[in-house]
Amino acid sequence: MPDVKTPDLNIHLYDTMQRQKVRFEPSTPGHVGMYLCGPTVYSDAHLGHAKKEVAFDVIRRTFLHFGYKVRYVANITDVGHLQNDSDDGEDKMLARARLEQLEPMEVADKYFWSFFKDMDALNVLRPSINPRATGHIQEQIKLIEELIEKGHAYESNGSVYFDVRSWPEYGKLSGRKLDDQEEGTREAVREEKRDPRDFALWKNAEPEHIMRWDSPWGVGFPGWHIECSAMSLKYLGEGFDIHGGGLDLQFPHHEAEIAQAEAAGHHFARYWMHNNMLTIGGEKMSKSKGNFTTIQDILQRYDPMVVRFLLVSSHYRSVTEMNDEAFASAANGYRRLVDTLAEIERRLNDAPAGADAALDAKIAARVQEFEDAMRDDFNTPKAVAALYGLTTEMNTALNAGAVGRETLEQARNAYRTLGGDVLGLFAGNGQAATQDDAPVVDRLMEIVLKARQNYRLQKQYAEADELRDTLGAVGITVEDTKDGARWKR
Numbered sequence: 001m002p003d004v005k006t007p008d009l010n011i012h013l014y015d016t017m018q019r020q021k022v023r024f025e026p027s028t029p030g031h032v033g034m035y036l037c038g039p040t041v042y043s044d045a046h047l048g049h050a051k052k053e054v055a056f057d058v059i060r061r062t063f064l065h066f067g068y069k070v071r072y073v074a075n076i077t078d079v080g081h082l083q084n085d086s087d088d089g090e091d092k093m094l095a096r097a098r099l100e101q102l103e104p105m106e107v108a109d110k111y112f113w114s115f116f117k118d119m120d121a122l123n124v125l126r127p128s129i130n131p132r133a134t135g136h137i138q139e140q141i142k143l144i145e146e147l148i149e150k151g152h153a154y155e156s157n158g159s160v161y162f163d164v165r166s167w168p169e170y171g172k173l174s175g176r177k178l179d180d181q182e183e184g185t186r187e188a189v190r191e192e193k194r195d196p197r198d199f200a201l202w203k204n205a206e207p208e209h210i211m212r213w214d215s216p217w218g219v220g221f222p223g224w225h226i227e228c229s230a231m232s233l234k235y236l237g238e239g240f241d242i243h244g245g246g247l248d249l250q251f252p253h254h255e256a257e258i259a260q261a262e263a264a265g266h267h268f269a270r271y272w273m274h275n276n277m278l279t280i281g282g283e284k285m286s287k288s289k290g291n292f293t294t295i296q297d298i299l300q301r302y303d304p305m306v307v308r309f310l311l312v313s314s315h316y317r318s319v320t321e322m323n324d325e326a327f328a329s330a331a332n333g334y335r336r337l338v339d340t341l342a343e344i345e346r347r348l349n350d351a352p353a354g355a356d357a358a359l360d361a362k363i364a365a366r367v368q369e370f371e372d373a374m375r376d377d378f379n380t381p382k383a384v385a386a387l388y389g390l391t392t393e394m395n396t397a398l399n400a401g402a403v404g405r406e407t408l409e410q411a412r413n414a415y416r417t418l419g420g421d422v423l424g425l426f427a428g429n430g431q432a433a434t435q436d437d438a439p440v441v442d443r444l445m446e447i448v449l450k451a452r453q454n455y456r457l458q459k460q461y462a463e464a465d466e467l468r469d470t471l472g473a474v475g476i477t478v479e480d481t482k483d484g485a486r487w488k489r
């Protein structure tokens, strides 16, 4: 018999569209189709991106835990996302390509791989499907044609705009009334539009715009929003289950996605989920504000599992404020869990046979507490509190003397399943969990890398390589970049 678990039917989630917690009912029993708006790949990912990716990864893992099959589609934006998120301005990819003197597709690939390297480190499961906007131009053109045919879009000067006045529901997700919406675009673009709030589905390419494709309206490129409507429907089908993204994408991006899909006659996402922001000094961390810390930089200082622990310690719909104290307390909290788990595993080597019924009941109650928290809109802080509770109880029992093998196994399974499989916290060995020594190691590494650089300058490459290999053996990788050597552990 295959190991088939009956899906749990008691999961509640907060649906942004309905503005309340509702019971999740899948469109196909036992299956969940999820779409997540992914990154625009023009620079390295920062901790704000990590918050979003980890939030939805935990949601996906929770559905898996509760017996669902999940198809998880997360896109990569590699065209059409213009600066200021508006209908004019330079394409973010092109601006970066110019800066780095690369082909736009080189920029996309460079940051695509860097994104996945970071996500792998944070133990974020890879998407089931990872479609790229430039690979789906035909699908986007087809959807635009449907919209023109139905009278919800019009061509103007080689560009195509969505006619917001033709779609009274525009604004239903964010609750914005059409009249309250800003008219952000510059004069020349505004002249092309019937209403300044119309948004671009397709843009006519100026001669110098090198990312360009043929279309029924001439040579151009897709608007930013259309890719997500086209690709989610393609891979998840009509009326798919969950659409996710950051709260800041509700308007205009998600509002536009809904209008594009529904005005063309499609059934779109049935639930909308949004993560809140990671902030620094109370302000959203963002690339354009420049107040960001890249994931690569933070991983120089902290074990990726500590970073992940920090992120799951606050709810996905709450703000996560990032500062040194938050990391220090995450490192300590995480250490408590892994130390106890390590002790349980050590004791299992020579534990006496048998079980401790009272402790078994406590473990079962903590498992229940954890699962109830996750069923209630993926309440990770409460779930973490259940793990802390378990940890206190286990430490008391372990300090008091021998614990029976069956009970130790139960406890280990609880940590591995809930902390490991659901929260994704036990990739790697967690050994570098508390890096109170980070400043000292930083300084030491500066000295070591300088020594290695001296070897290289004197063409003593064998010695330089040996130094790098020795560092590798203790878990420190050194990478040579054009800006000098970088390291991480």
Ligand SMILES: Nc1ncnc2c1ncn2[C@@H]1O[C@H](COP(=O)(O)OP(=O)(O)OP(=O)(O)O)[C@@H](O)[C@H]1O
Pocket: 037, 038, 039, 040, 047, 048, 049, 051, 052, 245, 246, 247, 248, 249, 275, 276, 277, 278, 279, 284, 285, 286, 287, 288, 289
């Ligand atoms: N600080 C943050 N906290 C949580 N999620 C974020 C944060 N910053 C970005 N995201 C999410 O990551 C996704 C991609 O965001 P995007 O590439 O626009 O990042 P950004 O730093 O806001 O860039 P920009 O400042 O150029 O708009 C979006 O879903 C967005 O909501």
Ligand SMILES: [Zn+2]
Pocket: 036, 037, 038, 228, 245, 253, 257
């Ligand atoms: Zn999107």
